Amino acid sequence: MSLSISSPVQRRATSIWRSERLLPYLLLTPAVVVTVVIVFMPMLQAVYTSFYDLILFRPSASRFVGFGNYVKLFNDPVFWTALWNTIIWIGLTVPLQMGLGLVAALFLNREFPWRGLARALIIIPWALPSVVIALMWRWIYDPNTGVLNDILIYLSIVQSAVPWLADPNVAIYAIIATLTWQGFPFFAVMILAGLQGIPRSQYEAASIDGASTWRQFVHITLPGIAPVLATAGLLRVIWVANSMDVIFVMTGGGPGYATHTLPLYAFVKARQNLDFGYGTSIAVTFTIFLGAFVALYIARTMREVER
Amino acid sequence: MRQQGTLHRILTTDLPVLAIVFFAMAPFAWMILTSLTPTAALSATGVSLSPRGWSLDNYVRLVEQTSFLKNMLDSLIIAGGTVVVGLIVSVTAAYAFSRFRFAGRKLLMLQFLLINMFPIVLLILPLFVLMRRFNILDTHLGLILANATVAIPFAVWMLTSYIGAIPKSLDEAAMTDGCSRLTALRKIVLPLTMPGIISTGIYIFITAWNEYLYALTLGGRNVRPVTVAIQTLIGEYQIEWGLLAAGAVVGAMPATILFLLVQRRLIGGLTQGAVKG
Numbered sequence: 001m002s003l004s005i006s007s008p009v010q011r012r013a014t015s016i017w018r019s020e021r022l023l024p025y026l027l028l029t030p031a032v033v034v035t036v037v038i039v040f041m042p043m044l045q046a047v048y049t050s051f052y053d054l055i056l057f058r059p060s061a062s063r064f065v066g067f068g069n070y071v072k073l074f075n076d077p078v079f080w081t082a083l084w085n086t087i088i089w090i091g092l093t094v095p096l097q098m099g100l101g102l103v104a105a106l107f108l109n110r111e112f113p114w115r116g117l118a119r120a121l122i123i124i125p126w127a128l129p130s131v132v133i134a135l136m137w138r139w140i141y142d143p144n145t146g147v148l149n150d151i152l153i154y155l156s157i158v159q160s161a162v163p164w165l166a167d168p169n170v171a172i173y174a175i176i177a178t179l180t181w182q183g184f185p186f187f188a189v190m191i192l193a194g195l196q197g198i199p200r201s202q203y204e205a206a207s208i209d210g211a212s213t214w215r216q217f218v219h220i221t222l223p224g225i226a227p228v229l230a231t232a233g234l235l236r237v238i239w240v241a242n243s244m245d246v247i248f249v250m251t252g253g254g255p256g257y258a259t260h261t262l263p264l265y266a267f268v269k270a271r272q273n274l275d276f277g278y279g280t281s282i283a284v285t286f287t288i289f290l291g292a293f294v295a296l297y298i299a300r301t302m303r304e305v306e307r
Numbered sequence: 308m309r310q311q312g313t314l315h316r317i318l319t320t321d322l323p324v325l326a327i328v329f330f331a332m333a334p335f336a337w338m339i340l341t342s343l344t345p346t347a348a349l350s351a352t353g354v355s356l357s358p359r360g361w362s363l364d365n366y367v368r369l370v371e372q373t374s375f376l377k378n379m380l381d382s383l384i385i386a387g388g389t390v391v392v393g394l395i396v397s398v399t400a401a402y403a404f405s406r407f408r409f410a411g412r413k414l415l416m417l418q419f420l421l422i423n424m425f426p427i428v429l430l431i432l433p434l435f436v437l438m439r440r441f442n443i444l445d446t447h448l449g450l451i452l453a454n455a456t457v458a459i460p461f462a463v464w465m466l467t468s469y470i471g472a473i474p475k476s477l478d479e480a481a482m483t484d485g486c487s488r489l490t491a492l493r494k495i496v497l498p499l500t501m502p503g504i505i506s507t508g509i510y511i512f513i514t515a516w517n518e519y520l521y522a523l524t525l526g527g528r529n530v531r532p533v534t535v536a537i538q539t540l541i542g543e544y545q546i547e548w549g550l551l552a553a554g555a556v557v558g559a560m561p562a563t564i565l566f567l568l569v570q571r572r573l574i575g576g577l578t579q580g581a582v583k584g
Binding site for chain 1 (some may be wrong): 316319320321323324327328330331332334335337338341349350353354392395396397399400402403404406407409412413415416417418419420421422424425426427428429430431432433434436437452453455456459460463488513516517519520524533534535537538548551552555558559562563566567570
């Protein structure tokens with residue numbers, strides 16, 4: 001290639017290269033502008049609102065209180081109840097979803113004639129609207145006419161009808177069961193994809209060496225799907241933490257504060273008391289707590305993008 | 308010998324899978340049975356398990372006595388609008404991410420990933436205040452924009468991986484033949500990415516159709532999507548489970564059917580990222 005004389009081809013390449021430097025930014029502009037307007041501006045607005053005492057529909061009474069809402073928050077017993085519930089909520093729901101998802105995936109990974117059908121049917125809970133799921137389970141849990149009590153009484157597991165969603169000690173676990181049901185297909189599908197990426201030859205070599213099924217599982221299967229478990233688990237922690245629609249429809253946070261989680265508390269405060277200042281400060285605090293998980297997840301995902 | 312193998316397979320594989328499928332399907336199946344049992348029978352004898360006790364009574368009431376069809380239309384407009392807005396702004400962004408290496412690329416990609424992680428509750432309150440100021444509360448546009456907060460970052464990431472899978476040499480060849488970048492995008496990349504664009508669009512549609520909290524907070528009176536409408540089917544004095552179940556079944560149908568139609572391709576796209584990590 002000659003470097004001394006710039007041929008027309010080279011000149012054309014240079015001009016394309018110049019416009020190409022701007023082009024990606026132009027292509028990105030619509031998406032960035034829209035997200036700035038509908039996501040980042042509201043976000044900033046939220047942080048700003050959390051420093052104000054703002055009751056909606058009484059905007060004239062709004063005043064700056066600095067960290068007042070946050071101080072109030074740390075002295076609010078309901079906040080601590082909600083925080084504890086959030087921890088139980090995530091700490092039980094995600095492992096249960098993952099465990100059940102793993103079991104389902106291991107079975108679905110075997111050879112049988114109706115595998116495709118089974119895989120399609122299992123993900124149905126994932127496709128249903130959460131409001132339908134919540135109402136459906138309210139109907140199943142119903143203390144008078146619900147089918148769950150009917151079955152349990154018929155099998156003599158319980159003596160009398162259990163008020164699943166009305167008993168403050170039971171309600172949160174009943175909702176966790178519902179969410180486990182809703183979320184396990186996600187894990188099953190993710191883990192199944194991971195299982196199918198493990199080369200069959202590894203199992204063949206292990207069985208020639210006389211490794212038991214359990215040892216194969218521990219030394220081949222688990223390491224093979226560990227990355228999937230980590231990514232899907234982190235993603236799920238964030239989703240489960242954020243998902244309050246099922247709780248909102250099933251109990252509205254009750255009885256009392258028994259099923260309040262932090263996002264739900266923020267939502268209820270703002271929706272029922274129209275106390276936007278305080279509600280937003282709860283939401284901001286929750287977001288900061290969640291930040292650690294988000295940072296972990298993003299670090300994992302961005303490693304992929306660096307190529 | 309062979310029969311024994313089959314028996315063994317049935318015991319260790321088919322039966323457990325059957326149990327899992329039953330567990331996954333039973334609640335919704337129960338909802339369908341409830342919707343088929345007339346309300347009078349429901350309170351007297353409970354859900355009817357045999358077809359003799361079934362009728363479409365609840366569905367007829369749903370269509371005739373409630374505004375459910377109008378609510379379906381609202382949901383359709385909102386979900387369809389979200390798909391259009393989400394895809395249009397995301398396709399070019401995804402093309403930029405997958406074809407160019409430019410300053411700030413990582414930061415911008417991070418931005419879209421980050422948005423997806425924001426708690427909805429953090430956005431819902433300020434969006435309510437903003438939309439009230441701009442007078443788009445309780446309109447289709449308002450809910451389309453609200454759903455776009457979820458749809459755009461999702462679509463950008465999905466499409467970036469779909470477009471990334473198409474060899475760069477194809478658009479480079481087109482450009483050597485005299486096409487501009489944008490013509491190459493329109494004539495070469497878009498047609499090849501179409502399956503990916505369609506499944507992303509369908510996923511956005513499903514998410515927007517199923518969305519509840521935005522619909523409840525930012526809509527609800529003039530514009531009432533099915534998710535909100537289903538809840539209003541709860542009767543005034545006592546819960547009308549039959550009618551509610553009919554609403555839930557009809558409301559869940561479009562998203563569920565779409566999901567079943569595209570599940571294979573969708574799951575491929577969704578799991579790619581996780582499996583690679």
